[in-house]
Amino acid sequence: xxxxxxxxxxxxxxxxxxxxxxxxxxxxxxxxxxxxxxxxxxxxxxxxxxxxxxxxxxxxxxxxxxxxxxxxxxxxxxxxxxxxxxxxxxxxxxxxxxxxxxxxxxxxxxxxxxxxxxxxxxxxxxxxxxxxxxxxxxxx
Numbered sequence: 001x002x003x004x005x006x007x008x009x010x011x012x013x014x015x016x017x018x019x020x021x022x023x024x025x026x027x028x029x030x031x032x033x034x035x036x037x038x039x040x041x042x043x044x045x046x047x048x049x050x051x052x053x054x055x056x057x058x059x060x061x062x063x064x065x066x067x068x069x070x071x072x073x074x075x076x077x078x079x080x081x082x083x084x085x086x087x088x089x090x091x092x093x094x095x096x097x098x099x100x101x102x103x104x105x106x107x108x109x110x111x112x113x114x115x116x117x118x119x120x121x122x123x124x125x126x127x128x129x130x131x132x133x134x135x136x137x138x139x140x
Contacts, residue, residue, distance in 0.1 A: 032088050032095065033118045039084050042109030043075070058132050064140040069117040071097075076113050076132065079105030086115050094126045 059074040078084060082101035089096045099113060120140070127136045 032090050032120060034086050034088050034115055035118055037084065037086050037113070037115045039076075039113040040111045042080055042111060044110045058129075058134055060127070060129070060134060060136060062127075062136075062138060064120075064122075067118065067120055069120050069140065070114070071117065071127075072112060072114040073099065073129065073132070074112045075110045077108050078111055079103070080107040080109045084111070084113060086113070088117055093124060094128055095120075096128045096130055098130050100131055 057075060061072045061074070063070045076099060078099075079101040082103065082105060085098075085100055085102070087098045089098075095117070097117075122140045124137065124139045127134075127138055129135070
């Protein structure tokens with residue numbers, strides 16, 4: 001009887017280990033990365049201009065091909081002359097995209113920022129641009 005209990009416990013342990021290994025492999029294959037970040041110099045440098053001209057509002061363009069989501073964020077407000085950083089985090093069907101510059105700045109300006117999100121399977125996603133307050137539903 002002890003051997004049956006030990007065999008059952010051993011089989012259960014092997015099943016848990018195998019499930020954990022397969023889960024880890026699936027997680028790695030779905031990891032999203034950002035690449036090819038390219039942004040323009042300042043298009044405009046007056047914060048007053050942003051609020052008076054509706055054509056200066058944020059605009060997101062995207063396309064999808066071969067598991068890559070190509071994004072261009074037009075009229076993104078950033079610190080003048082600062083390096084732009086982009087980060088992505090996927091939580092279920094929501095993809096959180098953060099675009100930011102470092103440090104204290106003397107002025108802000110509008111730029112166009114292009115980048116790509118790699119390793120993204122076809123499906124429906126909510127794109128949440130956390131620094132701009134933009135949320136889009138996209139189907140790829």
